[in-house]
Amino acid sequence: xxxxxxxxxxxxxxxxxxxxxxxxxxxxxxxxxxxxxxxxxxxxxxxxxxxxxxxxxxxxxxxxxxxxxxxxxxxxxxxxxxxxxxxxxxxxxxxxxxxxxxxxxxxxxxxxxxxxxxxxxxxxxxxxxxxxxxxxxxxxxxxxxxxxxxxxxxxxxxxxxxxxxxxxxxxxxxxx
Numbered sequence: 001x002x003x004x005x006x007x008x009x010x011x012x013x014x015x016x017x018x019x020x021x022x023x024x025x026x027x028x029x030x031x032x033x034x035x036x037x038x039x040x041x042x043x044x045x046x047x048x049x050x051x052x053x054x055x056x057x058x059x060x061x062x063x064x065x066x067x068x069x070x071x072x073x074x075x076x077x078x079x080x081x082x083x084x085x086x087x088x089x090x091x092x093x094x095x096x097x098x099x100x101x102x103x104x105x106x107x108x109x110x111x112x113x114x115x116x117x118x119x120x121x122x123x124x125x126x127x128x129x130x131x132x133x134x135x136x137x138x139x140x141x142x143x144x145x146x147x148x149x150x151x152x153x154x155x156x157x158x159x160x161x162x163x164x165x166x167x168x169x170x171x172x173x174x175x176x
């Protein structure tokens with residue numbers, strides 16, 4: 001990033017190639033199941049923000065932490081817009097893929113289990129497990145003390161283990 005901020009345009013291409021897929025995955029895990037296009041759009045929006053802010057970039061942390069900080073702000077703005085549309089315009093803007101069965105597979109089961117965690121625990125766990133950030137990077141991103149991040153991730157893992165090991169809730173059919 002310092003090279004790009006210094007004027008080397010090929011450095012941005014390298015950053016884009018290195019972080020495009022991890023950033024896309026970051027958004028995919030936090031959006032609805034059928035939001036492939038939204039994840040791609042938010043990924044591009046994040047890189048545009050980096051392009052615009054290149055002249056102001058100062059190395060205060062790892063580039064990865066800087067990148068995910070921007071991604072978090074863009075995701076928050078996206079969620080606010082979506083909530084506004086759903087509340088005031090009556091549109092949820094959720095696209096369904098035609099012909100795709102809504103089967104309950106392992107990935108969906110895990111996704112649902114993760115969604116049941118507290119928001120901050122869920123974010124900390126996903127940043128650690130899926131985005132491979134260090135505890136220190138997560139602490140900086142979430143603006144939490146390092147030990148709080150460690151305890152929240154531990155608590156999230158224990159809660160997730162409990163949710164996933166619980167037998168699925170089934171309807172009890174009434175007999176005449």
